[in-house]
Amino acid sequence: MPTNTLNDRTFQVNDEGFFTDRDEWSEELATDLAQLIGIEMDEEHWAPIRFMREDSAKNGPTPTLRRMQTVGGFDIKELYRLYPGKPAKKMAWIAGLPKPVGCV
């Protein structure tokens, strides 16, 4: 497993750069990660990230966009505005969670 270092903090990641240990995550680290992909974290950006972490801590898998909508009450179009292009993947990456996946 590769180790990543960002602003003097190290953490384990998989081949695609996603955290492999959710406990190595912190909000400070997330803020720095977000900057790397051009996202300035504010309250609007934090809300879905916090939901993702709470939901996956309870249920296991990283929630899909639809689950973000039905359980978290987020508007999917709004998530696309906050995290353009690939919101599910970008949010999972910033939240220190596995990429939302199928089985293969």
Next chain:
Amino acid sequence: MRRLLILGAGTAGTMLANILRRELPDDWSITVVDKDNDHPYQPGYLFIPFGTSTPERVVKPRTQFLPKGVDFVQTGIRKVRAADNEVDLEDGRTLPYDWLLIATGAVPRPDLTPGMADGKLWYKKVFDFYTLEGSTRLHDALETFQGGKLLVQLTDMPIKCPVAPLEFVLLVEDYFRTRRIRHKVDITYVTPLDGAFTKPIASRELGHLLTDRSIRQVTDFALERIDNDRQVLVSYDGREQPFDLLVTIPLHTGQQYVFDSGLGDDAGFIPVDKKTLRSTAYDNIFVLGDASNIPTSKAGAVAHFAVETFVPNFLALIDGRPMPNSFDGHANCFVESGRGQALLLDFNYDTQPLTGTFPLAGVGPMKLLGRSRLNHLGKLAFEQIYWKVLLPGHKLPVPTLMSMAGKHEED
């Protein structure tokens, strides 16, 4: 008399009824409930559109596979009242239980996407193949299709048999090649995930398959609705995909009674401990097969391995002993790749599909993550194994827990 109630007589429910009737003493009653007497071999749905299987071959009476000494009640389920240990049925009866095993699976829900089941193109130009009716109607539509834009599109996870959409797109490519009109059909695979194959090793090994066969891929496409007038898919971020024929895999949920009973999560899947499959809310309820929320494939192979893990646990539990087994999420599946070949995948909760041989290290005879004729024949042979060996609950010569023997771990 102790009362065991099994909801659902599909893959998991039928296996449970057969094995537990043999294992439990005669003073246990076993009752199985299902809404109809049609047991479908669901992997067969994949072949009906191409005319290589038929509805008659895929469906057999459920009662044919249930053992003597088990009561079969044919009616729908209205509600589980878990606090009272009772289940209300649609025919007005109420069945009490001491232990409840839920195996009622997952259902495709085309009604949950605007413009899908309620659109004028449904079963005219928009089809699913996850139901008998859908796959049968799709067969007719493919036969008359002379060319144009064909989309194979996945709405969201989880779905039953997550590899089936990929198998379908590879088989449909082969189908048009055989009909000699492949050059007139523009095939695109549309997925909300970021690739056709999502785990890195499978993706690397298999990713070239779609490209080699000139199948386009559109990724990160989260479907909002189908515009029937303009014949386009519309995503939440406003992208559009036009089609002449759409093969969609609708959202899946658990059964309606699960929602009505307050047993499920937002998608109607029942939360369980993923190692014991015991309901997190009620100690005398276990969930086998696709109806639970365990993070692995909703597929018959998983149901099979889960049942084999569960039975010794259950026997120990009713005997007052600790449960000996822990389910690892083991799944293995043949993936049809067209050209008379298939791949074999073997994986679990913690380990992604790897390359190597199966079930014997270095010997096989099956090759993992590689295409072969033998794998394809294995997939075809499995239909008979399913009816004759798996459903009656006989032991198959494959390990229940995933083994790393013969697998190539990455550096």
